[in-house]
Amino acid sequence: MFGTKEKEGAGKQIIVYGLLICIGFIYLYPILYMISTSFMNREDLLDTSIKWIPSTLFVNNYIDAARSMDFWASLGKGILIAGLPTLCNVAVCMLIGYGFASFQFKGKNILMGLLIFSYILPSQVTMIPTYVLYNKIKILGTIWAFVLPALFGNGLNSPIFILIFYQFFKQVPKVLIEAAKIDGAGYFKSFVRIAVPSAAPAILTVFLFSFVWYWNESYLTELYVRGLTTHSDWTNLVIQLKNFTTNYTETRTTTGDMATDLNETIRLAATMLSVLPLMIMYFFLQKHFVESIDRTGITGE
Amino acid sequence: MSREKKTKNPKVKLGKLEKKEARVGYVFILPWLIGVLAFMIYPLAQSFYYMWFNIRITPLQTKFIYVGTGNFTQIWLENPEFPQQIVTYLWQTILEVPIIVVFALLIAMMLNGKIRLKGFFRLVFFLPVIIVSGPVMNMLVDEGAATIPAMNVQSIVTALDSFLPTSLANNIGDLFSSMIMILWYSGVQILIFLSALQKIDPSLYEAAKIDGGSKWECFWKITLPTIKPMILLNAVYSVIFLSGNEQNSLITMIQSAMFSGTKEKGYGYASAMAWMYSLVVTLVVLLFFLLLGSKKDIYDRQVKRRKRQMKKEARQAKKIERRGIRNVKKLEHARKKRNYKTYDGEGDYR
Numbered sequence: 001m002f003g004t005k006e007k008e009g010a011g012k013q014i015i016v017y018g019l020l021i022c023i024g025f026i027y028l029y030p031i032l033y034m035i036s037t038s039f040m041n042r043e044d045l046l047d048t049s050i051k052w053i054p055s056t057l058f059v060n061n062y063i064d065a066a067r068s069m070d071f072w073a074s075l076g077k078g079i080l081i082a083g084l085p086t087l088c089n090v091a092v093c094m095l096i097g098y099g100f101a102s103f104q105f106k107g108k109n110i111l112m113g114l115l116i117f118s119y120i121l122p123s124q125v126t127m128i129p130t131y132v133l134y135n136k137i138k139i140l141g142t143i144w145a146f147v148l149p150a151l152f153g154n155g156l157n158s159p160i161f162i163l164i165f166y167q168f169f170k171q172v173p174k175v176l177i178e179a180a181k182i183d184g185a186g187y188f189k190s191f192v193r194i195a196v197p198s199a200a201p202a203i204l205t206v207f208l209f210s211f212v213w214y215w216n217e218s219y220l221t222e223l224y225v226r227g228l229t230t231h232s233d234w235t236n237l238v239i240q241l242k243n244f245t246t247n248y249t250e251t252r253t254t255t256g257d258m259a260t261d262l263n264e265t266i267r268l269a270a271t272m273l274s275v276l277p278l279m280i281m282y283f284f285l286q287k288h289f290v291e292s293i294d295r296t297g298i299t300g301e
Numbered sequence: 302m303s304r305e306k307k308t309k310n311p312k313v314k315l316g317k318l319e320k321k322e323a324r325v326g327y328v329f330i331l332p333w334l335i336g337v338l339a340f341m342i343y344p345l346a347q348s349f350y351y352m353w354f355n356i357r358i359t360p361l362q363t364k365f366i367y368v369g370t371g372n373f374t375q376i377w378l379e380n381p382e383f384p385q386q387i388v389t390y391l392w393q394t395i396l397e398v399p400i401i402v403v404f405a406l407l408i409a410m411m412l413n414g415k416i417r418l419k420g421f422f423r424l425v426f427f428l429p430v431i432i433v434s435g436p437v438m439n440m441l442v443d444e445g446a447a448t449i450p451a452m453n454v455q456s457i458v459t460a461l462d463s464f465l466p467t468s469l470a471n472n473i474g475d476l477f478s479s480m481i482m483i484l485w486y487s488g489v490q491i492l493i494f495l496s497a498l499q500k501i502d503p504s505l506y507e508a509a510k511i512d513g514g515s516k517w518e519c520f521w522k523i524t525l526p527t528i529k530p531m532i533l534l535n536a537v538y539s540v541i542f543l544s545g546n547e548q549n550s551l552i553t554m555i556q557s558a559m560f561s562g563t564k565e566k567g568y569g570y571a572s573a574m575a576w577m578y579s580l581v582v583t584l585v586v587l588l589f590f591l592l593l594g595s596k597k598d599i600y601d602r603q604v605k606r607r608k609r610q611m612k613k614e615a616r617q618a619k620k621i622e623r624r625g626i627r628n629v630k631k632l633e634h635a636r637k638k639r640n641y642k643t644y645d646g647e648g649d650y651r
Contacts, residue, residue, distance in 0.1 A: 099329025129344035152336025242436035
């Protein structure tokens with residue numbers, strides 16, 4: 001937008017970069033603050049002359065936090081909790097999006113309206129009966145509480161993913177599918193052989209978003225997968241972070257070998273730990289992430 | 302004549318192939334249909350049923366006691382917390398959503414331009430998409446990472462207080478103190494805007510430039526009308542995000558009501574509250590639909606007016622033609638009956 005004219009005023013350049021850097025700093029500030037504080041020891045925290053750079057790299061915070069969060073086990077479970085429903089989401093939403101995009105049938109508009117309505121509807125309305133329902137069919141406190149709705153296209157934010165696939169498959173030229181049909185492929189075969197391979201960017205987008213949203217969902221995870229009253233073993237890092245204070249004091253009193261009291265450096269170290277896996281994934285995949293969004297156009301139009 | 306009708310009216314009988322295709326379409330979306338019935342409509346109906354009851358869970362059984370509108374009077378009249386929270390929620394959402402949308406648009410436009418270190422800036426601005434989650438945000442807010450220390454919120458509030466009503470000034474003050482969080486919530490919106498901006502045909506801008514349009518004009522006449530649907534989409538997304546996330550005190554209220562073991566509260570009470578809350582959310586979404594959706598830009602309006610005019614003219618022409626035919630027929634009819642004085646329904650005798 002700001003770069004279409006050949007002659008660029010230096011003042012304008014400065015304004016654009018200034019704004020970008022300022023807003024960028026606002027975005028980065030919490031993360032920088034988190035990183036720097038999490039490495040401070042207690043003396044640094046109390047010393048007012050030290051604001052950003054800790055005097056020593058104090059790694060004990062991380063060790064304590066990781067022990068209290070049961071890091072590796074929670075990480076593994078968290079990956080399962082986010083990964084399995086995500087796989088179902090990708091597969092099923094692709095099927096549904098394809099169905100909406102390439103077939104004409106009666107009541108399609110009504111069903112699309114229902115799809116959008118199911119997204120707008122706040123989940124709190126259905127939360128309690130869903131909880132009761134899961135309890136009744138005995139999937140409360142198991143990972144099925146996430147996998148089963150995802151298998152039926154009603155997982156977390158599924159309507160968005162269906163719409164992304166719908167939008168994407170509408171752009172796939174119909175000629176391709178028709179050619180396959182003439183060559184003797186059935187409906188499902190042409191879907192698997194032609195539509196699915198061409199949808200790689202959409203698949204990547206949906207996979208990433210779904211994974212991230214499932215990973216970050218602490219509320220429903222605690223309610224359904226963990227079971228608010230049953231407390232099964234299922235947990236993820238975000239839930240561990242939520243209950244960090246109680247967990248920490250518990251571990252401290254039982255093992256007794258954690259020297260420091262709970263303070264904000266440890267809390268921020270724990271926050272950092274719960275964010276870190278996603279950040280690593282993002283740094284590796286960010287190129288694909290941004291590109292695939294460019295190509296799919298993640299817009300529900 | 303009959304062919305014309307066929308193209309106009311979509312309710313023609315489907316051919317064999319089309320019928321089969323429609324059936325396959327249903328098969329493709331079947332999982333979703335089942336899912337919607339089982340995980341949306343059924344719970345929705347049930348929670349509608351629950352909200353008229355006081356539900357008590359005893360170790361032996363679940364007791365349903367019909368209370369009629371008791372839950373609602375309890376929510377609105379006996380407990381001041383809920384109406385208060387709703388009012389704060391409304392203020393916050395209505396103030397925050399425009400900020401989010403405007404910032405997202407600004408950032409998306411800057412990222413879409415020719416800038417150096419584009420990759421780096423994109424990395425930074427998309428980071429919130431990855432990190433934004435309830436407990437992490439809570440932790441950051443608690444530890445003071447969410448406010449810019451240089452910003453003196455209190456002075457802003459006192460300055461605003463002098464010419465605005467107190468409640469509004471306080472809400473705006475809250476806005477400033479949680480500025481970082483608000484900006485952090487705009488990650489997905491930036492993505493949506495960016496992908497929409499990239500789809501705009503650059504030749505449009507070139508044509509406008511040849512015609513002497515400035516950047517400012519280009520923005521208002523090309524960029525904004527093209528991405529208008531995206532603005533609505535982003536506003537709706539923001540509303541839903543803001544009202545569904547865990548920082549929202551209403552959500553925590555509903556949850557705590559749901560699992561509180563007291564006599565008055567419980568599933569029924571929480572269901573009624575959730576219904577009320579989602580009604581409010583729907584109203585807010587509708588508000589944004591009305592604000593952003595219905596208004597067309599000038600060009601569209603002109604086109605629509607012209608189309609309507611043309612339609613009217615066509616209709617009138619047809620009417621005249623039809624009347625002509627009718628008149629001729631009537632005249633013939635009358636002549637056959639040898640009664641020359643007939644009334645054609647339009648006001649004059651012939």
